[in-house]
Amino acid sequence: MPLDTTVSPVVLPEVEAAPDELTERILDGALTLVARWGVGKTALADVAKEAGCSRATVYRAFPGGKQHLFLALARRELATYLDAVLEAIDAGEDLADALTRGMVVATRLIRDHDATQFVLEHEPGLLLPFLGFKQVDVLYAHTEMVIGPHLERFLPAARAAWLSEWCARLFITYLFNPDPEVDLGVVDHARALLADFVLPSFAPTPAT
């Protein structure tokens, strides 16, 4: 059954499942299976087996079935991912350092996320619709909202929001169209790219 691609995992509707230990175990099981053989081939019965519970328990935790479970999983993974990126940004000493850390962590984490890599390679139709045209506008708006405030210690809010969007664009272009000479998972590469092409527009201007 194809998943409903009109619901963006980027801005997920509130999923009401309480994050208890059992729910987490079910989501962990689903994550393992997606990394192994993808979303399409993962049935709720497999998830139950992987999580060591009954099918009925899975349905109790996710009454909406597969769609519900995978939205909750995407939401959880995205939240964990963003937390790590924000933590990296917050550790930066100055603007260049914060952006470099954020970019490197974002790149490395997505590369190491087996489930995302499997879906990108074998089931791109599940993810890509959210990364082009009107849907990616949703992602940019969300990035501005979530990452923007973490850059406000260096920049006015509007500049911080735009810079977040710009970095999201940079991240996406290298994710889908890698350059053998530019690896954003490498600190020096990320730092040089940002310094050469992005940061000059954010040079401190004399106070007005």
Place this chain on the structure above:
Amino acid sequence: MPDDARSRILAATVACLGRYGIAKTTVDDAARAAGVARATVYRQFPDGKDQLISEAITWAVAQFFTELAHAVDDSPDFATLLERALAHAHRAVDEHEVLQKVLETEPERLLPQLTQSAPMMQLAIRGYFAEKLRGERLRPGVDPDRAADWLARMGLSFILAEGGWDLTDPAAVRRLVRDELLVAVLADPTVVDVTEVTK
């Protein structure tokens, strides 16, 4: 002319995609729309439907950028060229009926196809930009090829989505191009052609 038949089949296939979608378009539909025999389509596209559709989408993308280059090529300088390209491409995407229809009904089939043509588009735009940048005064230390690669990426990114920028607003496009994208590349991106100021 075999090339002619090929283009006609590809154009007809794109029209079919707008009418029936990616999943439902058949080799027969394409042959009928192109006014050629089924066998002719198979001679050009021996792997059948998948090859036909994949090449038709690549062809449509190439058409899009050829028309875009044609529309902006006579720009007086690079900054103006980039402004015009972003505005023109944004409008062309909005008005592209086949693209909009398939985006709405089958994004999960279209986006992977477009993603596959992304490296090809990026290379083509990079080459075009690199040549145009050679006539410009660059910021000290800027390598025109690297800058062209970067700007091709950003150009594609903005064609795919405008984000927080209103690309239908010429003043916004101007700010985006001259105050942001080109600050790192051109020696003086804010210099404006005198004839334009007086308009």
